[in-house]
Amino acid sequence: MTLGSLGLAVLVMGLSCLLTRWLCSPAAPLALLDHPNDRSLHTAPTPRTGGLAIVASIVVGLLLVEATGWADVTFFMSAHPTRSGVWFWVMGSTLALSAVSFWDDRAGLSPAIRFILHGLAATGVVWGACLTVAAVSVPILGSFSLEWLAPSLTVLGLMWVANLYNFMDGMDGFAGGMTVLGFGMLGYLAWIGGSQELALLALLISAAAAGFLFFNLPPARVFMGDVGSVPLGFLAGTLAVLGVHDGVFDLWAPLLIFSPFIVDATVTLLRRLSRGVKVWQAHREHYYQRLVLAGWSHRKTVLAEYVLMLACGTTAVLYVHVIELFRLAILLMWVVVYAALAWSVRSVELKLESRRVAA
Numbered sequence: 001m002t003l004g005s006l007g008l009a010v011l012v013m014g015l016s017c018l019l020t021r022w023l024c025s026p027a028a029p030l031a032l033l034d035h036p037n038d039r040s041l042h043t044a045p046t047p048r049t050g051g052l053a054i055v056a057s058i059v060v061g062l063l064l065v066e067a068t069g070w071a072d073v074t075f076f077m078s079a080h081p082t083r084s085g086v087w088f089w090v091m092g093s094t095l096a097l098s099a100v101s102f103w104d105d106r107a108g109l110s111p112a113i114r115f116i117l118h119g120l121a122a123t124g125v126v127w128g129a130c131l132t133v134a135a136v137s138v139p140i141l142g143s144f145s146l147e148w149l150a151p152s153l154t155v156l157g158l159m160w161v162a163n164l165y166n167f168m169d170g171m172d173g174f175a176g177g178m179t180v181l182g183f184g185m186l187g188y189l190a191w192i193g194g195s196q197e198l199a200l201l202a203l204l205i206s207a208a209a210a211g212f213l214f215f216n217l218p219p220a221r222v223f224m225g226d227v228g229s230v231p232l233g234f235l236a237g238t239l240a241v242l243g244v245h246d247g248v249f250d251l252w253a254p255l256l257i258f259s260p261f262i263v264d265a266t267v268t269l270l271r272r273l274s275r276g277v278k279v280w281q282a283h284r285e286h287y288y289q290r291l292v293l294a295g296w297s298h299r300k301t302v303l304a305e306y307v308l309m310l311a312c313g314t315t316a317v318l319y320v321h322v323i324e325l326f327r328l329a330i331l332l333m334w335v336v337v338y339a340a341l342a343w344s345v346r347s348v349e350l351k352l353e354s355r356r357v358a359a
Contacts, residue, residue, distance in 0.1 A: 005071040005200055009207035012061040016211025019053035024215055024222045032105055034223050046220060048105060050212050051228015054179075055098045057208040058201075062091065065200070073200050087197075089129035090238055093121040094231050097162065101226035111280040115159075118230075122158035125238050126151050131245050133157070137252075139328035158237040161258075164265035165233025171288055172220035173302045178261055178309060179209035179232050185257045185313035186239060189320060193248035202239060205232070218298040249320055252331060256316035260308050263338050264288065287345050294345075294352045308341075 022028055026047055034048035065071055075087040100117045103109065109117075125131055132150040137143040146153055169175035187202030209232070215221045224232075240254035255262065264287045272279050284293060291301045312334070319330050 002072055005203060008061055008064060008071050009203050012057045012204050013207040013211040015060060016053050016057035016208040017214055019056060020050050020212045020215045020222060023047055023050050023053055034225070046223055048223040048225035049227055050216060050222040051224035054208045054212050054224065054228050055231055057211065058204050061204040071200055073196050075197060086129040086131065089124050093124040094235055097121045097234050098227055098231045101230040105225045105227055118159045118162055119155065121234065122155040125158060126154050131241050133241055133244050133251060137250060139324045139331065154241060158234060158241065161237030162230050162234040164261055165236065166226055166229040167265045168261045168286065169224060169229040170286065171292065171302060172218035172298045173213060173216050174288060174305060175224060175229055176209050176213040176216045177302065177306050180206050180213060181309045181313055182236065182257050185316060186254055188317065189249045189253055190243060195243065195246060195248045198239060198243055198248060205235060218302060253316045253319055256319060256334065257313050259312050259334065260305060287342065290345055290349060294348045
C-alpha cells in the first residue's frame with residue numbers, strides 16, 4: 001500500500017465526514033427521517049440517508065484514481081479490457097443498487113420488487129463480469145467443485161449478503177463499524193495477496209465508512225439507510241467473490257471477517273423460518289437487538305460487537321498464514337464460539353425475565 005493510497009483514503013474519509021454532517025440535518029435536501037417501527041431500537045425520528053455520503057465518497061475516490069493516477073492503480077482504464085469490464089460491472093451494479101435502495105428509502109418498494117432488482121444486480125456481476133465461486137475448499141478435506149451450480153449459488157450468495165447487511169443495520173454504529181473493520185481487514189488480505197486494485201477499493205470503502213461513523217456512533221445523529229447498507233453488503237460479497245476468483249484468498253477468510261453479520265442474520269432467518277414467520281416482516285429478533293432489549297445499552301452492545309469483529313478479522317488474517325490443520329482448527333473454534341455466544345445472549349434474556357418475575 002503506497003503513501004498515495006493512504007493519502008487518498010484520508011481525503012475520502014474527510015469528504016464522507018463533511019457530507020454526513022450535512023445529511024445529519026433534517027433540512028438537507030436529500031435527508032429522509034427514519035421513524036421508529038417494530039424493528040427499531042431508536043425512539044426518535046432520525047435522518048437515514050447517511051449512506052449517500054459513503055457511496056458518493058467512494059465514487060469520488062475512484063474518479064480521482066482514474067483521473068490522476070494518484071495511487072498507481074487503475075480500475076476502468078486498464079490495459080486489459082477484460083479487467084476494466086469487471087470493474088464496470090461491479091461498480092455499475094453497485095451504483096444501480098444504490099439508486100434502487102434510495103428510492104426504497106424514499107417511497108418504499110415491495111419485497112418482490114427488491115428481490116428482483118437485487119437479483120439483476122447480482123446477475124450482472126456473475127454473468128457480466130464472469131465472477132463465480134467455482135469451488136469451496138475445506139481444510140484437510142479438500143476442494144469441492146460446485147460445477148453447474150456455481151453461477152446460481154454465487155448470485156444467491158450476493159443477494160443474501162446485500163440483504164443481511166441491511167438486516168443488521170439496526171443499531172447505532174453497528175453496520176458502520178463492521179464496514180470500517182471488515183473492509184479494512186479485507187483490504188489487508190488483498191494487499192498481502194498481491195491484488196492492489198482490490199486492496200485500494202476496500203481501503204476507500206473503509207475510509208468512507210469511517211467518516212460516516214463519526215456521526216453514527218451511539219447516540220447516532222444519522223443512519224446509513226438502505227442506500228448505504230444494501231450497496232455495502234453487495235460490495236462485501238462481490239469483493240469476496242472477486243478475491244476468491246482471482247486466488248487472492250480462500251473463501252473462508254472473508255466469511256470469517258464478516259461472520260458477525262453472516263452468523264447472526266442467517267441463524268435468525270432460520271429460526272424464523274422454522275416457526276413459519278414471514279421473514280420479510282420487521283422484527284427485533286437478531287442477537288444484537290435481543291441484547292439491547294434485555295437491558296444492554298447501545299454503546300455496550302456495539303463495543304462488544306466491535307471486539308467480536310476484531311477477533312474475527314484477526315483470526316481471518318491468521319487463517320491465511322497457517323497450515324491446513326490449523327485452518328480447520330480455526331473454523332471449528334468459531335463454530336464453538338458462536339454457539340457459546342448464542343447461549344450467552346439467551347442467558348442475559350433469562351436473567352432479565354427472572355428480575356421481572358421477582359419484581
